Every structure is written in structure tokens, then in C-alpha cells.
Amino acid sequence: MSPHQxxxxxxxxxxxxxxxxxxxxxxxxxxxxxxxFKKNLGPIWSxxxxxxxxxxVGLAAxxxxxxxxxxxxxxxxxxxxxxxxxxxxxxxxxWMTGVVYAGIVAVGTASLVSHPRGEESGxxxxxxxxxxxxxxxxxxxxxxxxxxxxxxxxxRMSLGIVGFVYIGWMxxxxxxxxxxxxxxxxxxxxxxxxxxxxVAAFTFGRLFGRHSLRSEISPKKTWEGAPGxxxxxxxxxxxxxxxxxxxxxxxxxxxxxIVGIGGQLGDLSISxxxxxxxxxxxGALIPGHGGILDRIDSLIYVAPLFLHMANYYNxxx
Amino acid sequence: xxxxxYEPAADLDQRLIERLRNFPREPDMLVYGVxxxxxxxxxxxxRTYCRFEIIGEEHLRSNRSFVLVAxxxxxxxTVCLLASLPLRRLHRAFPAAAADYFFxxxxxxxxxxxxxxxxxxxxxxQVRQSLAICGELLANAGNVLIIFPEGTRSTTGEIQEFKGGxxxxxxxRDVPVLPCYLDGAFRAWPKGxxxxxxxxxxxxxxxxxxxxxxxxxxxxxxxxxAELRSAVKELARQHAKR
Numbered sequence: 001m002s003p004h005q006x007x008x009x010x011x012x013x014x015x016x017x018x019x020x021x022x023x024x025x026x027x028x029x030x031x032x033x034x035x036x037f038k039k040n041l042g043p044i045w046s047x048x049x050x051x052x053x054x055x056x057v058g059l060a061a062x063x064x065x066x067x068x069x070x071x072x073x074x075x076x077x078x079x080x081x082x083x084x085x086x087x088x089x090x091x092x093x094x095w096m097t098g099v100v101y102a103g104i105v106a107v108g109t110a111s112l113v114s115h116p117r118g119e120e121s122g123x124x125x126x127x128x129x130x131x132x133x134x135x136x137x138x139x140x141x142x143x144x145x146x147x148x149x150x151x152x153x154x155x156r157m158s159l160g161i162v163g164f165v166y167i168g169w170m171x172x173x174x175x176x177x178x179x180x181x182x183x184x185x186x187x188x189x190x191x192x193x194x195x196x197x198x199v200a201a202f203t204f205g206r207l208f209g210r211h212s213l214r215s216e217i218s219p220k221k222t223w224e225g226a227p228g229x230x231x232x233x234x235x236x237x238x239x240x241x242x243x244x245x246x247x248x249x250x251x252x253x254x255x256x257x258i259v260g261i262g263g264q265l266g267d268l269s270i271s272x273x274x275x276x277x278x279x280x281x282x283g284a285l286i287p288g289h290g291g292i293l294d295r296i297d298s299l300i301y302v303a304p305l306f307l308h309m310a311n312y313y314n315x316x317x
Numbered sequence: 318x319x320x321x322x323y324e325p326a327a328d329l330d331q332r333l334i335e336r337l338r339n340f341p342r343e344p345d346m347l348v349y350g351v352x353x354x355x356x357x358x359x360x361x362x363x364r365t366y367c368r369f370e371i372i373g374e375e376h377l378r379s380n381r382s383f384v385l386v387a388x389x390x391x392x393x394x395t396v397c398l399l400a401s402l403p404l405r406r407l408h409r410a411f412p413a414a415a416a417d418y419f420f421x422x423x424x425x426x427x428x429x430x431x432x433x434x435x436x437x438x439x440x441x442x443q444v445r446q447s448l449a450i451c452g453e454l455l456a457n458a459g460n461v462l463i464i465f466p467e468g469t470r471s472t473t474g475e476i477q478e479f480k481g482g483x484x485x486x487x488x489x490r491d492v493p494v495l496p497c498y499l500d501g502a503f504r505a506w507p508k509g510x511x512x513x514x515x516x517x518x519x520x521x522x523x524x525x526x527x528x529x530x531x532x533x534x535x536x537x538x539x540x541x542x543a544e545l546r547s548a549v550k551e552l553a554r555q556h557a558k559r
Contacts, residue, residue, distance in 0.1 A: 086326040087326070
């Protein structure tokens with residue numbers, strides 16, 4: 001991955017077109033609803049405006065190359081965890097947050113460096129990458145011992161481990177996709193398909209939503225929205241087949257299922273955390289979206305499942 | 318099983334700019350880390366680029382809360398005063414910064430909050446409220462308050478009149494105040510120029526004073542302000558003689 005390569009890569013250039021056409025079409029549909037049908041779209045406009053910023057920023061990072069992509073994803077994980085720590089109150093414990101930040105940096109580092117003895121093909125140190133949680137969790141368990149404290153430590157350790165594994169490591173898999181031989185195809189498919197799945201779930205939910213999917217977790221998710229989004233996500237890999245030259249029909253079905261089901265589960269799992277804490281959004285950084293975690297929640301679920309599926313079929317490296 | 322108690326940050330659902338404007342702050346360790354690293358870089362740059370030198374550093378060796386008062390002619394002033402403090406006190410040092418200038422746009426507010434740890438000071442309205450926040454900081458042990466009593470950067474390099482607010486803050490309060498004189502900062506980075514130039518910058522720190530015995534009225538405030546100004550001028554005069 002490099003700017004030069006990106007300019008000559010048919011997959012990158014195709015996604016460039018797909019993403020800009022999607023944004024353009026989305027704008028037209030919203031415009032027709034707003035001016036043609038006089039619908040009150042309210043906060044959807046600010047959500048859309050944020051997309052107009054987020055999409056080029058993400059594309060620019062991938063265009064810039066492997067290192068900027070991994071650094072960008074690591075930064076997203078760091079600030080995503082910061083939101084989680086602020087929402088849960090863990091941010092007051094500097095030892096715990098410090099170890100988790102260090103663990104997230106270690107995940108990014110494992111994606112950046114190569115195997116020290118060159119025993120793995122391609123960039124990235126996969127062996128360390130999948131082993132980072134062991135060291136991170138061991139360090140987290142060590143903190144109360146070093147500080148000679150027990151009171152309330154189970155809660156702090158648990159929050160630290162969930163924060164690290166969920167936001168640092170699982171989301172960090174997106175960074176490791178940049179080490180793949182098919183980095184452009186995998187990264188761009190996972191991000192584009194997951195975000196489209198979010199938009200589809202929202203749209204179908206708004207149009208036909210009647211019955212709450214998980215009434216105790218999220219009032220916005222509906223039984224009617226879920227299959228609509230799943231159908232879109234199942235069709236997408238076939239439409240974007242050029243993204244994965246090595247995939248057969250079975251892998252295309254799996255790619256669709258991972259995004260279609262995983263994406264919505266990711267959304268719901270962050271809702272569980274928010275519901276228990278008692279907050280509406282994880283932050284207010286992105287207008288119309290909420291915090292960083294509210295935007296990347298689906299990717300947290302999809303990225304690792306997709307990576308390990310591709311790895312199982314020897315398509316990763 | 319007993320339910321876990323979460324204590325979310327109070328400013329969780331606020332926009333970034335509002336969060337940055339809040340005071341007092343509740344930073345997480347990321348903010349401290351960034352601030353410490355930036356401070357080390359700034360200190361290194363000051364020593365090499367501006368050949369920064371501190372005279373009278375021994376007056377800073379106190380674990381109490383104290384106030385640093387200095388002449389103001391450059392953005393370098395705050396940076397230099399912060400660089401004179403030991404690193405462990407950096408996060409407890411609060412330069413009073415104009416709320417109408419430093420807490421407007423997101424980038425500027427971010428720098429004022431994360432890098433400088435500035436205290437938003439309302440210059441026009443609500444001066445009394447800002448002074449009350451300063452007073453609260455000084456009531457706790459181990460805080461450093463940095464104040465430029467001229468209220469704004471001098472455009473000529475000359476020391477302007479000191480505002481009475483500094484006197485109102487110190488009168489009748491048992492807190493040491495250290496007059497400081499910054500030499501060369503105006504030549505290095507005057508108001509209106511974009512980047513600092515490589516000129517020698519010196520910080521001269523005077524002996525601490527205490528105005529606990531004075532009554533907290535208008536007359537004493539004006540007298541303290543005038544006295545501190547002459548103390549800073551005296552430091553400048555002594556320095557020029559050397």
C-alpha cells in the first residue's frame with residue numbers, strides 16, 4: 001500500500017468511485033425527500049454532512065499507505081477506548097487506563113512491524129498480534145497486586161479487559177487487514193459494507209420498523225430493519241466481487257453474513273454497554289453520529305470475524 | 318449480585334468545545350501524557366532556539382501554592398514560565414488566559430487546555446467570578462497560578478499598568494507571590510508576528526512577597542498592583558545593570 005500503488009490499483013480506484021457515487025446518490029435521495037416530499041429529516045442532514053467528511057478522511061488514510069492506515073486505526077482505538085473509559089468512569093484509574101493504552105499501542109505495533117526472524121510472509125507480525133491480549137490481560141491482572149488493593153478491583157479489571165479486547169484488539173483487526181496481500185479489497189470492502197449495512201438497517205427501520213428487535217437494549221433497532229439490512233449485505237459481496245479475486249461463492253456468502261449479522265450485533269453490543277451505564281451516546285464528537293464508538297461499533301464486530309474467515313481460507317497473506 | 322456503580326464523566330454528552338472550556342477539569346492520563354511530552358519538547362526547543370536561561374530558580378522551591386506574576390509581551394511568556402517549573406508541578410500550574418481569545422476556536426482551545434493547562438479568565442464581564450476560581454485554586458495546596466496583570470500583551474515591549482484584579486486576589490490571602498521579569502521574549506516573538514525568532518530569552522524570578530496582612534479593599538488592591546509592577550521593573554533594572 002502506497003499512494004503510487006493506490007493510483008494504479010483497480011480495486012482502490014473502483015471503491016473511490018463507488019464511495020463517491022454512494023455519497024452523491026445519498027445526497028440526492030435526501031434532497032428529494034426534503035424538498036420534493038417536504039419531509040422533515042431533522043438530524044439526518046447532520047449525519048449526512050458528517051459522512052461527507054468521514055469518507056474522504058478514511059479514503060485519504062488508505063490512499064496514504066499501510067503505515068498511516070494502521071496509525072489512524074490505532075488512534076481511533078485509543079480515542080474510542082477513552083470514550084469508553086470516560087463513560088464507565090474507568091478514566092479515573094490511571095494505572096488501568098495506562099495499561100490499556102499501552103496494549104492498544106502494542107496491537108498497532110504488531111500490525112506495523114514484521115516478524116523479527118522473517119518467519120512470516122508479508123508485513124505485520126501475526127503471531128504477536130493474536131497473542132497481545134494474553135500480555136495485556138496479564139498486565140491488567142497485575143495492577144491490583146502491585147498496588148496492594150482489592151476493593152472494587154474486579155470491576156476495574158473487568159472494564160479494563162473489556163475495553164482492551166473489545167475496542168483495542170478486536171477493532172485493531174481492521175489495522176491488520178492493511179497487512180494483507182489484498183489490503184485494498186479487504187479494507188475497503190469491510191469498511192464500506194459495514195457502514196452501508198448500518199445505513200440500510202437505519203433506513204429499513206425508519207421505513208418499515210414496527211417491532212423492537214431487542215426492547216431492553218435499543219429502541220431504534222427493529223425486526224423489520226434487520227432483514228432489510230441483511231439482504232443488502234448479502235447482495236453486496238456479489239456486486240463488489242472484484243474486491244476479492246480469491247473468493248468463491250461460499251466465501252462471498254460468508255462475507256455477506258459476517259457484515260449483515262456482525263454489523264448489527266456490534267451495534268447492539270455497544271448499546272448494551274450504553275444502556276447499563278445509562279448514557280445515550282458515547283460522546284458528542286461527530287455531529288449526527290455521537291462519539292467515535294457510536295460510529296465504529298459495527299466494525300468492532302465485523303473486522304475480526306472477516307479477518308479470520310479470510311485467514312482460514314488462506315486469503316490473508 | 319450487587320450492581321456495579323458507574324461514575325461517567327460529567328461532561329460526557331457535551332460537544333468537544335464545551336468539554337474543553339470546562340473548568341476545573343477532570344483529565345485522563347492521555348492528557349497528562351501529551352502535556353508532559355509536549356512540555357519536554359518545548360523545553361528542549363527553548364534551551365536551544367532561544368538559549369533560555371532562568372535566574373533565581375531557587376525561589377520556586379516551595380511545595381505550597383504560589384502565584385507567578387510577570388510582564389507580558391509575547392506568547393513565549395507563558396511557555397517560559399511553565400518551563401521554569403519542575404515537570405511534576407506542570408499539571409498543577411494554571412496560566413490565567415483570556416477566555417475571549419484562547420477559548421474561542423477548537424484548535425486554540427485544545428492547545429490552551431491540553432498543552433498549556435490554561436485557566437479561562439473572563440477579562441470583560443464576570444472578572445469577579447474568574448478571580449473566585451483563582452482563589453479556590455490557591456486555597457488548595459500545591460497549585461501554581463500564572464498571571465499577567467497587564468491583562469494583555471504589550472505592543473511596545475514596555476511594561477503597562479497592572480490591573481487591580483491581581484491585588485484583589487492577593488490582599489488578605491496568605492499566599493506567596495513571585496514577581497518575574499521576562500527579558501527578550503518581545504524581541505523573539507512580539508505580538509503580530511507569526512513565528513518566534515531565535516533570540517536569547519531570560520527569566521528573572523524575584524523573591525516571594527506576601528500580602529496576607531493587607532485588608533481586601535479597593536485601595537489595597539491598587540497598591541498591591543502598583544507595588545508588584547515596580548517589583549517587576551526593579552528586576553528589569555537590576556538585570557540591565559548586570
